[in-house]
Amino acid sequence: MASGAPFRFHKMHGLGNDFVVIDARESAVAMDAARARAIADRREGIGCDQLVLIEPSATADAKITFFNADGSLAESCGNASRCIAQLLGGESRVETAGGVIALIAEGEGATVDMGAPRFDWDAIPLAYPVDTAVLPVAWDELEAPIAVNVGNPHAIFFVPDTDAVALDRLGPLIEHDALFPERVNVNVATIESPQRLRLRVWERGAGLTRACGTGACATAVAAIRSGRAHSPVTVALPGGELVIAWAPGGTIRMTGPAAHVFTGEARGL
Numbered sequence: 631m632a633s634g635a636p637f638r639f640h641k642m643h644g645l646g647n648d649f650v651v652i653d654a655r656e657s658a659v660a661m662d663a664a665r666a667r668a669i670a671d672r673r674e675g676i677g678c679d680q681l682v683l684i685e686p687s688a689t690a691d692a693k694i695t696f697f698n699a700d701g702s703l704a705e706s707c708g709n710a711s712r713c714i715a716q717l718l719g720g721e722s723r724v725e726t727a728g729g730v731i732a733l734i735a736e737g738e739g740a741t742v743d744m745g746a747p748r749f750d751w752d753a754i755p756l757a758y759p760v761d762t763a764v765l766p767v768a769w770d771e772l773e774a775p776i777a778v779n780v781g782n783p784h785a786i787f788f789v790p791d792t793d794a795v796a797l798d799r800l801g802p803l804i805e806h807d808a809l810f811p812e813r814v815n816v817n818v819a820t821i822e823s824p825q826r827l828r829l830r831v832w833e834r835g836a837g838l839t840r841a842c843g844t845g846a847c848a849t850a851v852a853a854i855r856s857g858r859a860h861s862p863v864t865v866a867l868p869g870g871e872l873v874i875a876w877a878p879g880g881t882i883r884m885t886g887p888a889a890h891v892f893t894g895e896a897r898g899l
C-alpha cells in the first residue's frame with residue numbers, strides 16, 4: 631500500500647455520500663490513484679466514497695481534484711462540491727477537471743452552479759454516434775437510457791420503481807460497457823410528480839452510494855428535457871433530498887446539505 635507524509639483531513643459527507651477532504655493549499659500533499667485507493671479503503675484506510683484534494687489555483691479560488699474510491703479521477707462531484715463550499719465559506723469559484731463551478735455556502739449546506747449540461751454523443755462520451763436522448767441499448771429491464779454529461783458522464787434510466795431494480799448487479803455491467811469509453815455513472819429514477827423524483831445511483835469508481843449530486847443533476851436535466859418534470863425538481867436519494875434547477879440553455883443549480891463530521895490527522899497512509 632502506498633504511503634506518504636502525515637496529513638490533516640476533514641471527514642465530510644453530503645447526504646451520506648462521504649469524503650476525505652485534504653486541504654493542500656498551504657503545503658503540498660502527494661496524491662495518486664494508489665494512495666487515494668488506500669485512504670478510501672474502509673478496512674485499512676480512513677474510508678470514503680471519494681477523496682477530495684484542495685490545491686492553489688492561478689485562475690480560481692482553489693483547484694479541486696476528485697478521486698473515486700477505486701483511485702480513478704472524476705471530473706466533478708456534486709455532493710463534495712457543497713462540502714468544499716462550506717470549507718471555503720461565503721461565495722467562491724473553484725477549478726475542476728469538469729470546468730469552473732461557483733459555490734455559495736448557505737447555513738448547513740450550499741448551492742452550487744454546476745455549469746451547463748452537454749448532450750452530444752462525443753461529449754458524454756460514447757463510443758459511436760447515437761441519439762443521446764434515447765440510447766438503443768438495454769440490460770434486462772433497464773432500457774433506452776438517456777445520456778448526459780454534467781462534467782462527468784451519466785446514463786439515466788426511468789423506471790416504474792427504482793427500488794425494485796437490481797442495481798448492485800446491473801450497475802457494474804453498465805458502468806464497464808464498451809459503449810462508455812470513460813465508463814459511466816448509472817442512474818435509475820422513478821418520477822413521483824412533475825417536480826419530484828426518486829433516484830438510486832451506481833457510481834463510476836465507487837459503486838452504490840447513499841447519494842450522488844451529479845447524478846441528481848443529470849437525472850433532473852434528463853427529466854426536464856424529456857418533458858417528464860419541470861424545474862425546480864426535488865430529487866429524493868436514499869440519503870436525503872436535493873433541489874435541482876435548470877432551464878434549457880442554462881446552467882444547473884443544485885442545493886442541499888453538507889456535513890463536516892470531524893477533522894483528523896493520518897499517519898502511515
Ligand SMILES: N[C@H](CCC[C@H](N)C(=O)O)C(=O)O
Pocket residue numbers: 647679680696698703704705706707708709710782783815833834835836839841842843844845
Ligand atoms: N463517481 C463519480 C464522481 C462522484 C460523483 C458523486 N459522488 C457526486 O456527488 O456527484 C464519477 O466518477 O463521475
